[in-house]
Amino acid sequence: MTSLIAVRGMSKSYTMGSNTVMALDTVSLEIAEGEFVAIMGASGSGKSTFMNLLGCLDTPSAGEYRLAGEKVSDLTTDQLATIRNRRIGFVFQQFNLLPRTSALENVELPLLYSSIPSAERRALAMARLNEVGLGSRTDHQPSQLSGGQQQRVAIARALANNPSLILADEPTGALDSRTSIEIMALLQKLNAQRMTIVMVTHEPDIAVFASRIVTFRDGKIISDVKNTPADAQSQLSAVTVETS
Numbered sequence: 001m002t003s004l005i006a007v008r009g010m011s012k013s014y015t016m017g018s019n020t021v022m023a024l025d026t027v028s029l030e031i032a033e034g035e036f037v038a039i040m041g042a043s044g045s046g047k048s049t050f051m052n053l054l055g056c057l058d059t060p061s062a063g064e065y066r067l068a069g070e071k072v073s074d075l076t077t078d079q080l081a082t083i084r085n086r087r088i089g090f091v092f093q094q095f096n097l098l099p100r101t102s103a104l105e106n107v108e109l110p111l112l113y114s115s116i117p118s119a120e121r122r123a124l125a126m127a128r129l130n131e132v133g134l135g136s137r138t139d140h141q142p143s144q145l146s147g148g149q150q151q152r153v154a155i156a157r158a159l160a161n162n163p164s165l166i167l168a169d170e171p172t173g174a175l176d177s178r179t180s181i182e183i184m185a186l187l188q189k190l191n192a193q194r195m196t197i198v199m200v201t202h203e204p205d206i207a208v209f210a211s212r213i214v215t216f217r218d219g220k221i222i223s224d225v226k227n228t229p230a231d232a233q234s235q236l237s238a239v240t241v242e243t244s
Contacts, residue, residue: 010063038207041216089158148179185232
Protein backbone atom coordinates (compact mmCIF):
# COMPACT_ATOMS: atom_id res chain seq x y z
CA MET A 1 0.00 0.00 0.00
CA THR A 2 1.07 3.60 -0.65
CA SER A 3 2.21 5.56 2.41
CA LEU A 4 0.15 8.65 3.11
CA ILE A 5 2.19 9.53 6.21
CA ALA A 6 5.94 8.91 6.42
CA VAL A 7 7.77 10.10 9.53
CA ARG A 8 11.53 9.63 9.89
CA GLY A 9 13.43 10.35 13.12
CA MET A 10 11.01 13.10 14.13
CA SER A 11 11.63 14.88 17.42
CA LYS A 12 10.06 17.84 19.17
CA SER A 13 11.65 19.61 22.12
CA TYR A 14 10.56 22.60 24.19
CA THR A 15 12.74 24.92 26.26
CA MET A 16 11.32 25.73 29.69
CA GLY A 17 13.67 28.07 31.51
CA SER A 18 17.01 26.30 31.70
CA ASN A 19 15.47 22.90 30.93
CA THR A 20 14.82 21.22 27.60
CA VAL A 21 11.81 18.90 27.49
CA MET A 22 11.84 16.22 24.79
CA ALA A 23 8.13 15.80 23.99
CA LEU A 24 8.83 13.52 21.01
CA ASP A 25 12.04 11.54 20.64
CA THR A 26 13.23 10.34 17.19
CA VAL A 27 9.92 8.76 16.16
CA SER A 28 9.65 6.91 12.84
CA LEU A 29 6.31 5.67 11.52
CA GLU A 30 4.47 5.02 8.27
CA ILE A 31 0.72 5.05 7.80
CA ALA A 32 -0.70 3.76 4.54
CA GLU A 33 -3.57 5.25 2.61
CA GLY A 34 -6.85 3.84 3.93
CA GLU A 35 -5.60 2.83 7.38
CA PHE A 36 -7.47 3.52 10.62
CA VAL A 37 -4.86 4.05 13.35
CA ALA A 38 -5.45 4.70 17.05
CA ILE A 39 -2.71 6.59 18.92
CA MET A 40 -2.65 5.78 22.63
CA GLY A 41 -0.61 6.78 25.65
CA ALA A 42 -0.82 8.38 29.07
CA SER A 43 -0.79 12.14 29.59
CA GLY A 44 2.68 13.41 28.67
CA SER A 45 3.47 10.40 26.50
CA GLY A 46 3.90 12.45 23.33
CA LYS A 47 0.71 11.42 21.53
CA SER A 48 -0.77 14.93 21.42
CA THR A 49 2.53 16.42 20.24
CA PHE A 50 2.64 13.77 17.52
CA MET A 51 -0.92 14.59 16.47
CA ASN A 52 -0.12 18.32 16.29
CA LEU A 53 2.85 17.59 14.05
CA LEU A 54 0.81 15.31 11.78
CA GLY A 55 -1.82 18.05 11.55
CA CYS A 56 0.78 20.65 10.51
CA LEU A 57 -0.14 22.69 13.58
CA ASP A 58 3.52 22.66 14.66
CA THR A 59 6.92 21.89 13.15
CA PRO A 60 9.41 19.27 14.39
CA SER A 61 12.71 20.18 16.00
CA ALA A 62 14.40 17.44 14.00
CA GLY A 63 13.53 14.72 11.52
CA GLU A 64 11.30 14.55 8.47
CA TYR A 65 7.56 14.35 7.86
CA ARG A 66 6.08 13.65 4.44
CA LEU A 67 2.35 13.82 3.75
CA ALA A 68 1.23 12.25 0.47
CA GLY A 69 4.87 12.37 -0.65
CA GLU A 70 5.28 16.08 0.07
CA LYS A 71 7.90 17.09 2.63
CA VAL A 72 5.98 19.30 5.04
CA SER A 73 8.32 19.25 8.03
CA ASP A 74 10.16 22.41 6.99
CA LEU A 75 7.39 24.45 5.33
CA THR A 76 6.55 28.02 6.34
CA THR A 77 3.53 28.85 8.51
CA ASP A 78 1.51 29.98 5.49
CA GLN A 79 2.41 26.86 3.53
CA LEU A 80 1.38 24.68 6.47
CA ALA A 81 -1.98 26.48 6.63
CA THR A 82 -2.55 25.66 2.96
CA ILE A 83 -1.71 21.98 3.57
CA ARG A 84 -4.12 21.86 6.53
CA ASN A 85 -6.98 23.33 4.54
CA ARG A 86 -6.34 21.22 1.44
CA ARG A 87 -5.44 17.82 2.84
CA ILE A 88 -6.46 17.45 6.49
CA GLY A 89 -9.80 17.34 8.28
CA PHE A 90 -9.88 17.79 12.07
CA VAL A 91 -12.33 16.35 14.61
CA PHE A 92 -12.02 17.51 18.23
CA GLN A 93 -13.33 16.31 21.59
CA GLN A 94 -15.37 19.48 22.22
CA PHE A 95 -16.74 19.72 18.63
CA ASN A 96 -15.56 23.36 18.17
CA LEU A 97 -18.73 24.45 16.37
CA LEU A 98 -19.77 28.09 16.10
CA PRO A 99 -22.67 28.34 18.59
CA ARG A 100 -24.96 30.78 16.75
CA THR A 101 -24.43 29.24 13.34
CA SER A 102 -26.48 26.51 11.67
CA ALA A 103 -25.14 23.03 11.06
CA LEU A 104 -24.99 23.78 7.33
CA GLU A 105 -23.03 27.00 7.86
CA ASN A 106 -20.63 25.25 10.25
CA VAL A 107 -19.86 22.62 7.61
CA GLU A 108 -19.38 25.34 4.97
CA LEU A 109 -16.66 27.09 7.01
CA PRO A 110 -13.60 25.28 5.58
CA LEU A 111 -14.89 25.97 2.06
CA LEU A 112 -14.89 29.74 2.63
CA TYR A 113 -11.10 29.74 2.20
CA SER A 114 -11.42 28.37 -1.32
CA SER A 115 -12.71 30.03 -4.46
CA ILE A 116 -15.81 27.80 -4.61
CA PRO A 117 -19.00 29.77 -5.45
CA SER A 118 -21.60 30.13 -2.69
CA ALA A 119 -24.20 27.81 -4.25
CA GLU A 120 -21.61 25.07 -4.77
CA ARG A 121 -20.32 25.47 -1.20
CA ARG A 122 -23.84 25.01 0.12
CA ALA A 123 -24.41 21.94 -2.05
CA LEU A 124 -21.14 20.36 -0.90
CA ALA A 125 -21.94 21.06 2.78
CA MET A 126 -25.41 19.60 2.35
CA ALA A 127 -23.94 16.46 0.78
CA ARG A 128 -21.59 16.02 3.74
CA LEU A 129 -24.41 16.43 6.25
CA ASN A 130 -26.41 13.81 4.37
CA GLU A 131 -23.37 11.54 4.49
CA VAL A 132 -23.31 11.67 8.31
CA GLY A 133 -27.09 11.24 8.61
CA LEU A 134 -28.01 14.85 9.43
CA GLY A 135 -29.61 16.02 6.20
CA SER A 136 -32.78 16.90 8.11
CA ARG A 137 -30.93 19.06 10.70
CA THR A 138 -29.21 21.57 8.43
CA ASP A 139 -30.84 24.64 9.99
CA HIS A 140 -30.29 23.58 13.60
CA GLN A 141 -27.77 25.42 15.74
CA PRO A 142 -25.43 23.39 18.00
CA SER A 143 -27.58 24.09 21.09
CA GLN A 144 -30.48 22.38 19.32
CA LEU A 145 -28.46 19.21 18.69
CA SER A 146 -27.37 16.36 20.96
CA GLY A 147 -23.68 15.75 21.65
CA GLY A 148 -23.57 12.94 19.12
CA GLN A 149 -25.26 15.10 16.48
CA GLN A 150 -22.80 17.92 17.14
CA GLN A 151 -19.91 15.52 16.63
CA ARG A 152 -21.51 14.35 13.37
CA VAL A 153 -21.63 17.98 12.22
CA ALA A 154 -17.95 18.28 13.18
CA ILE A 155 -17.13 15.18 11.14
CA ALA A 156 -19.09 16.56 8.17
CA ARG A 157 -17.09 19.78 8.49
CA ALA A 158 -13.84 17.78 8.54
CA LEU A 159 -14.91 16.11 5.30
CA ALA A 160 -15.94 19.34 3.56
CA ASN A 161 -12.76 19.84 1.55
CA ASN A 162 -12.47 16.15 0.61
CA PRO A 163 -9.26 15.68 2.64
CA SER A 164 -6.82 12.78 2.32
CA LEU A 165 -6.55 12.48 6.12
CA ILE A 166 -8.88 12.80 9.10
CA LEU A 167 -7.24 13.54 12.46
CA ALA A 168 -9.58 12.84 15.37
CA ASP A 169 -8.46 14.02 18.82
CA GLU A 170 -10.42 12.16 21.53
CA PRO A 171 -13.56 12.25 19.32
CA THR A 172 -15.70 10.40 21.91
CA GLY A 173 -14.29 12.05 25.03
CA ALA A 174 -17.40 14.21 25.61
CA LEU A 175 -19.94 11.51 24.71
CA ASP A 176 -21.77 8.73 26.55
CA SER A 177 -21.06 5.08 25.75
CA ARG A 178 -23.86 4.53 23.25
CA THR A 179 -23.17 7.75 21.36
CA SER A 180 -19.45 6.91 21.35
CA ILE A 181 -20.20 3.64 19.57
CA GLU A 182 -22.37 5.52 17.05
CA ILE A 183 -19.48 7.87 16.26
CA MET A 184 -17.04 4.95 15.96
CA ALA A 185 -19.49 3.24 13.58
CA LEU A 186 -19.48 6.39 11.43
CA LEU A 187 -15.66 6.57 11.44
CA GLN A 188 -15.47 2.90 10.49
CA LYS A 189 -17.90 3.56 7.63
CA LEU A 190 -15.71 6.41 6.36
CA ASN A 191 -12.63 4.22 6.68
CA ALA A 192 -14.36 1.48 4.67
CA GLN A 193 -14.67 4.11 1.91
CA ARG A 194 -10.82 4.39 2.01
CA MET A 195 -10.59 7.50 4.19
CA THR A 196 -7.37 7.47 6.23
CA ILE A 197 -8.07 8.15 9.90
CA VAL A 198 -5.63 8.78 12.76
CA MET A 199 -7.34 8.99 16.14
CA VAL A 200 -5.88 9.93 19.52
CA THR A 201 -7.63 8.27 22.45
CA HIS A 202 -6.81 7.24 26.00
CA GLU A 203 -9.69 4.75 26.07
CA PRO A 204 -8.78 1.13 25.18
CA ASP A 205 -12.45 0.33 24.46
CA ILE A 206 -12.42 3.05 21.76
CA ALA A 207 -9.01 2.16 20.33
CA VAL A 208 -10.23 -1.36 19.52
CA PHE A 209 -12.40 0.03 16.71
CA ALA A 210 -9.22 0.91 14.76
CA SER A 211 -7.27 -1.54 12.61
CA ARG A 212 -3.92 -0.57 14.14
CA ILE A 213 -2.94 0.64 17.61
CA VAL A 214 0.25 2.65 18.21
CA THR A 215 1.19 3.36 21.83
CA PHE A 216 3.50 6.14 23.02
CA ARG A 217 5.44 6.49 26.25
CA ASP A 218 8.00 9.18 27.14
CA GLY A 219 8.00 10.53 23.60
CA LYS A 220 8.71 7.19 21.96
CA ILE A 221 6.64 4.48 20.30
CA ILE A 222 6.63 1.43 22.57
CA SER A 223 4.22 -0.73 20.55
CA ASP A 224 2.68 -0.80 17.10
CA VAL A 225 0.23 -3.64 16.55
CA LYS A 226 -2.31 -4.63 13.94
CA ASN A 227 -5.81 -5.06 15.34
CA THR A 228 -8.97 -6.83 14.24
CA PRO A 229 -11.43 -3.94 14.63
CA ALA A 230 -14.40 -4.34 16.94
CA ASP A 231 -17.68 -4.35 15.01
CA ALA A 232 -19.31 -1.06 16.01
CA GLN A 233 -22.64 -1.93 14.41
CA SER A 234 -22.88 -5.18 16.39
CA GLN A 235 -22.03 -3.41 19.64
CA LEU A 236 -24.58 -0.72 18.85
CA SER A 237 -27.25 -3.38 18.23
CA ALA A 238 -26.37 -5.03 21.55
CA VAL A 239 -26.72 -1.72 23.40
CA THR A 240 -30.09 -1.13 21.70
CA VAL A 241 -31.37 -4.55 22.83
CA GLU A 242 -30.19 -3.97 26.43
CA THR A 243 -31.90 -0.59 26.69
CA SER A 244 -35.14 -1.45 24.90
